[in-house]
Amino acid sequence: MQQQLIDNFERKFEYLRLSITDECNFKCNYCLPDGYQRSHQKSFLSHQEINNLVIAFAELGTKKVRITGGEPSLRKDFTQIIASVASVDGIEKVATTTNGFQLEKQAKDWFDAGLSAINISVDSLDANTFHLITGKNIFQKVMRGVQASLKAGYAQVKVNSVLMKGVNDNDLALFLNWIKTEKIQLRFIELMQTDDNDAFFNKYHLSGESIKARLLAEGWQQKQPLSHDGPAQVFKHPEYEGEIGLIMPYSKDFCKSCNRLRVSSTGRLHLCLFGEEGVDLRDLLGNSCDKEALKQRISNALKDKKISHYLQQGITGGTPHLASIGG
Numbered sequence: 001m002q003q004q005l006i007d008n009f010e011r012k013f014e015y016l017r018l019s020i021t022d023e024c025n026f027k028c029n030y031c032l033p034d035g036y037q038r039s040h041q042k043s044f045l046s047h048q049e050i051n052n053l054v055i056a057f058a059e060l061g062t063k064k065v066r067i068t069g070g071e072p073s074l075r076k077d078f079t080q081i082i083a084s085v086a087s088v089d090g091i092e093k094v095a096t097t098t099n100g101f102q103l104e105k106q107a108k109d110w111f112d113a114g115l116s117a118i119n120i121s122v123d124s125l126d127a128n129t130f131h132l133i134t135g136k137n138i139f140q141k142v143m144r145g146v147q148a149s150l151k152a153g154y155a156q157v158k159v160n161s162v163l164m165k166g167v168n169d170n171d172l173a174l175f176l177n178w179i180k181t182e183k184i185q186l187r188f189i190e191l192m193q194t195d196d197n198d199a200f201f202n203k204y205h206l207s208g209e210s211i212k213a214r215l216l217a218e219g220w221q222q223k224q225p226l227s228h229d230g231p232a233q234v235f236k237h238p239e240y241e242g243e244i245g246l247i248m249p250y251s252k253d254f255c256k257s258c259n260r261l262r263v264s265s266t267g268r269l270h271l272c273l274f275g276e277e278g279v280d281l282r283d284l285l286g287n288s289c290d291k292e293a294l295k296q297r298i299s300n301a302l303k304d305k306k307i308s309h310y311l312q313q314g315i316t317g318g319t320p321h322l323a324s325i326g327g
């Protein structure tokens, strides 16, 4: 019988977020405002280690893997990693989250390699604001990347936008206009507090509730959550091709539908973005991978998963920024 990862609160984990690098070439003001600074001497998981890891997770019931970072496409073997993750028995969906700088050139190659879904971060539809937020003056290039993804054949193209008070909240009308004709799920993510962004968080955090109220007032309807939606609240409107997803980690019950585990680019299992030190899996991932011991360590670790994060109390669990674990 297929094994399953179920925690003490009856949550089932079929979704792995796998970081393959913590390096990034952007300087998003909420994430790496001073740019990437290497804080460890460890190597990133090798292609072989990634393979061994994903096989073990698949045997524990994982069906979906999101390859993330840092910026995953900075890895030269990114396309090969996609192909091997997609070929693991039991993995039905391979997704990635990217800042989009390689998309214009690579969207089709990644699709052909087996990538089935893609999330692209676009925090503003105004080129200057995009530049201010990301430190990169390449808004048009990223937008051409979004178009290339829509053409490439992906089952799902999502755009992530981190909500920031007074920075991009005025872009809502532009965003809505955009998805009137584009089959994109636009996901507004509430800014989350991390160890490094305290002051920024206090100044710019904006609750997604105000967006939700506006959507409902304008005729958007909340969809019944699907089991694989995770904590996103999704809205649709008969006059729009696209959808809106709201990710509100500060809302009540956000963690009730948690369906994901994370492994960092150096091989630590994290039960929550804002949880703990993580459990090292690296010694079991090498050439002589001990798959049964690896599966056992993952299953045992899950017994310690807490019922929720404690972000509301300002407890960020020691996560310096989301690039460090893989957002």
Ligand code: SAM
Residues within 6 Å of the ligand: 024, 030, 031, 068, 069, 070, 071, 072, 097, 098, 099, 119, 120, 121, 160, 161, 162, 189, 190, 191, 192, 193, 194, 197, 321, 322, 323, 326, 327
């Ligand atoms: N570099 C890729 C990217 O930006 O899409 C993948 C990694 S990034 C850490 C993953 C997602 O986390 C992005 O959509 C980013 O906007 C989001 N993110 C990063 N820091 C965040 C924060 N403090 N609060 C909310 N979302 C954040």
Ligand code: SF4
Residues within 6 Å of the ligand: 024, 025, 026, 027, 028, 031, 032, 069, 070, 071, 099, 121, 322, 323
């Ligand atoms: Fe890089 Fe993504 Fe963090 Fe922006 S959000 S700095 S693109 S890792």
